[in-house]
Amino acid sequence: MSYEVVYANKYYLKHFVEEISLEDSLEEIAYRANIRLAVASDLPIITPGQEIRVSGIAYGGSQMSYLLNPGVVWECESSNNGTKHLSVTVYDRTIYLAKSEDELLLPTGQTASQRLRQYAQSWDIPIGNVPDTKIVLARSVKRSQSIFSMMMEDLKETADKGGDLYRPRMTPNGLELAKLGNNAKVWELEYVQDTTQKRTLEGAVTQVKVLGSQGGDTSLSPVLAVVKGETDKYGTLQKVLQDCKIETAQQAREAANRTLLGMQETFSVNAPDINTLRAGDRVKLNGMELFVTNVRHQLGEPGQMQLELAKEAKVRRDWCA
Template sequence: MSYEVVLDGKYYLGDLAEEITLEDSLEEIAYRANIRLTVQPGLPAIAPGQEIRISGVPYGASGMAYLLHPALVWECESERSAGSGKHLNVTAYDRTLYLSKSEDERLMPDGQTAAERLASYASGWNIPLATLPDTKIKLKRSVKRSQSIFSMILEDLKETARKGGDLYRPRMTPSGLTLVKLGGNEVVWQLESLESVSQKRTLEGAVTQVKVLGSEGSETKLSPVLAIVKGEIDKYGTLQKVLQDCAIETPAQARKAAEPLLLGLQETMSVTALDINLIRAGDMVELDGQRLFVTSVRHQLGEPGHMQLELAREAKVRRDYCG
């Protein structure tokens, strides 16, 4: 196998790795690895909390590079059978998992950007930062009640998008935590060597009308309506979503926030193909002349490897991200 698994920076386990998969999704913050090891004499003790990394040759390049680093072992499960001996299944994540598993309460001042707030969160959890982009949009003062740090980050990124900013997601790199622009990858991979392609179209989750409410009302008074924005009602009927966000204060802001939420027929695609091990969730790829966003990816590393991708158009990704 042309991939290397290294434990604690000194134990090379690649020869014992039967299977390695890497999984990434827009719904999660951390990159996940599942590693199946053959247990043989000399295999070091492996326990949750230990440092681990996965390296490989990037698609189209030469020489090894980090694919998952820095990361830690999160879970170990051993199994033994009469026919195949003993195996150890290891689940590992990059260190942004701490931001998903940890909760806090914070008061965020007015005028900060999402990038500035990410730096604050990362500092509190001793997570190193890479260079952060300027997300530009100034965010409103926010009291973040008890919730995960990751949910706080998503709130900031959604407010950025609703106010007209770019779509971003956090991503851990060997240089540290950063924000990457969705669809901003320099190389847009053309999906070829396809094994299967399936397409799903549905009205489930469709929104054809958005009602934007102002500040919460009282026991005897409803919240004021800032705007009602209509979409493809004539075609699909009225499927209404209510949006209430304290950062929205004017009808103009309400209409601007509502428009990305309108989406009629929803289309997603599932693709299985030979592996391109550089593709991550949030990247843009090209399939049959269409440019689509990767919402999730599962790499089965090997020679040749395989990957399973979930794809969607930008309108759906933006709607899901801003909703």
């Protein structure tokens, strides 16, 4: 196997490894590895909280590189059916941002980039490449919630105001912001084993009503805008928006247009593994440019991957929902 697992920065576990899978999703912050080990007398004692990393030869490359690093052992489970095995669940260290809570008051005028640096400084997390997200955010009171949910609120507000889509990623250089679809190499999925295309009106929005500040007990909220989309084609599927940050009719129309989305189309793909693909990366399938929303790599020679794909409009709408 052209993959290496290093535990506690000194134990090389390659000869114990039976299976490795890597999983990534736009709905989660942390990259996850599931590692199955054969237990032998010389296998070191593996316990949660210890450092671990997964490396491999990147698809299309020739040198060993990090696939998940820095990682932390999160869970261990042993089994014995005549042969003893150890299943190890590993997360990159952004898991601590998903599992840790705080309460913060953040002033207006900051960007998501500035706030990410503030979160990282508070939690002694090193910072890597953090591009300027540019969009100025409103004042925000972050009640008791995870640091990850605070970050996602900032990134969703950035996208909702017309900015680019970003997601946090942990790298060997520190916590970074990756722009969705900005991967340097856009892979063409040519050798696909099977593809499932799903089209549905579930989740579609063809009309948006935007309301102003809520009225009293005896009056309804004022209507700032009603924007129609593909009602003639799909019927009326209305969503009501009410956001204290929307104050004018122009802002209401812009927010409504970003919410409109017709038929939902997604793709499920099984293909030979491209082990560096991450959720948020852009790929090409049958001439279409699509975003990876979920990916599971089954590492091996040859490896396999399962992808969930969607067009940018759906990804953006779901991101802001």
